[in-house]
Amino acid sequence: MVNRGQTFEEVIPPAVSYSRADGELWVIGLRGHLDPEELDTVEDATEDALVRWTGPLVFDLREVGFCDSSLLNHLLRTARRRGVGIFGGDVTVRRLLELTGADRLLPSHPDLESARAALSTLPRQARP
Template sequence: MVNRSQMFEEAIPPEVAYSRADGELWVIGLRGHLDPEELQTVEDATEDALVRWTGPLVFDLREVGFCDSSLLNHLLRTARRRSVAVFGGDGTVRRLLELTGAGRLLPSHPDLESVRAALSSLPRQARP
């Protein structure tokens, strides 16, 4: 006999931990080893969020063990379409953003509350 919760968990792509509205933000939690082979799942979750949501997208990178330029390029492409921020990336993620200069376009924060605080400090007309 198959456990229903087990079937549900098997249907969740391993690269996307969650994707949901959270206040004024849509947050997509990523996890694992993210390289070009796994990126399609992340792209699908992002496209779904862009269709459902008109506000900023935030990527939770706390559980990402590895990422390369393919994820960075995805985030930059998404930032052309919508305001994007990231939080929780480890030292390698932050270093990737710094070395490429992408940190100017993809604000990185230590946690979700920092993202909220940064958005709330913007004048209403400057908010995405």
Template sequence: MVNSGHMFDDFGQTPPVSYTRPEGPAWVIGLCGDVELDLLEEVEAATEQALRSSHGPLLFDLREVGFCDSSLLNHLLLTNRRRQVALFAVGGTVQRLLEVTGAAQILPTYADLGAALTALSLPPAQGRP
């Protein structure tokens, strides 16, 4: 997990990045909680690490995201200009934001990691379920 240096207990907030790892030729970043502008720095740092570490698409796991504002949406769209981005396990609130803004036409969403890897024609990493 990326730690941007601030104490999360001081703010009563949990870090927005729960994990980041390679998955075959892709890189997966798991997000959680309410991802808003004041927590975006950690997401940006994890994304930059992934862009340096992998040449494949970036897959964002949103299963644990309860809410996100336009700052995360903007980050995902800007990242998509640099590298292919896909989302999976998108909840209702985030899905609604994608649909209302038209971003659903740009950022593909999938039910789970397996569906995303299959749709993008990427093999899963060896030894992972």
């Protein structure tokens, strides 16, 4: 809830704009400048999704202005536990994935529907 004197943006964690089930997927929208200081919020949202959902996770990077290896490492760790895809990453995100070879493990899609088509065939995991 927004208290007197606060803006809506001050109440919502700056790194995660949404996290929700969407058909066969769980989608986590990220935003802003994602570096190690912001990663705790992303990790918390991801862990919550992994506990609540047995299907693949997709990260929406359309509102990400910057990310470094801390987010990349988080995505790779998550991909070891569950099917993961991303969509909406700008050219710098795609370049980071290509340079590190992570693009082979973290499929990047142009939009949510493309991610859905690619990831909906993955089997659901047993709950931990």
